[in-house]
Amino acid sequence: MPELPEVETYRRFLDDLVVDQTITALEVKDPKVLATDEDTLRRALTGRTITRTSRLGKNCFLHLDDDRVLVLHFGMTGDVGAYRDEPDAPRFTRVALHLASGLRVAFVDARKFGRIRLAEGVAQYQKAKKLGPDALDITAAQLQQALGTRKPMIKPLLLDQSITAGLGNWIVDEVLFQARIHPERRAHTLSTAEFEALHAAIQLVLSTAIRHEATYRYFPASFLIHAREWDDSATPGTNNHIYCPRHPKTEIAKSYVGGRATYYCPRCQPPPTAAA
DNA sequence: ACTCTTGTTCATAA
């Protein structure tokens, strides 16, 4: 789940609970998700106060009162939760921050691809991880600058966090659908107008997703997301959801691009041979 | 029992 809109939703949830709170203890239920040594982390966190939260791409930051930051990356299945008493700890809680308020903030991650680490600051972490500008901040011109001369297919490039941070598999499909660009188009064949459409689509998809707190079933009917297999709104036995929102008789196609499951409308998004 | 997966990183080779 955790692409940019999910992480922004987690950040807002955490912000209300942790800002101005002092960390009284670090509880590690599974050290697998720690990218910083447990003892180092415990010494760095205990007694510190969280001053604010922020986000870059799919990373959430809790800023400490010594200007260092706790970095939360949620992998494939990460989530956050809050509880007071141990029996109420969410299933798959891997780490919990105990706060002076008595609340415990849970880092929940069934699949354990998520990571928690300490960093000297956001800038230092961004450089170390080679993260590009946040997908909500990048401009159409920056996008064209970064991609206009690149030969690979547009979809894998949009997933590359060093170009712009925050876009994941389903968002890229949604963005390309909204921009009417085929996922296999080579980046250097896109026109300036198409880069502008791409930028507008990124803004539309991300702002819509954040507004609905990344709950897919509330997204507009004009979104491709409803054609994905795991969409709850898909009614078993009916196939309405597999059609393009713009072309009720055209089925959404599924293929693999860059090794990732990819959905697109063959009519809205003409393949490279026909387009460029 | 078997396949699939919302992310990242590394290895390998052309």
Place this chain on the structure above:
DNA sequence: GTTATGAACAAGAG
């Protein structure tokens, strides 16, 4: 340095 591909990580969901 760029590009392309595959594997690995771990474990639940269907």
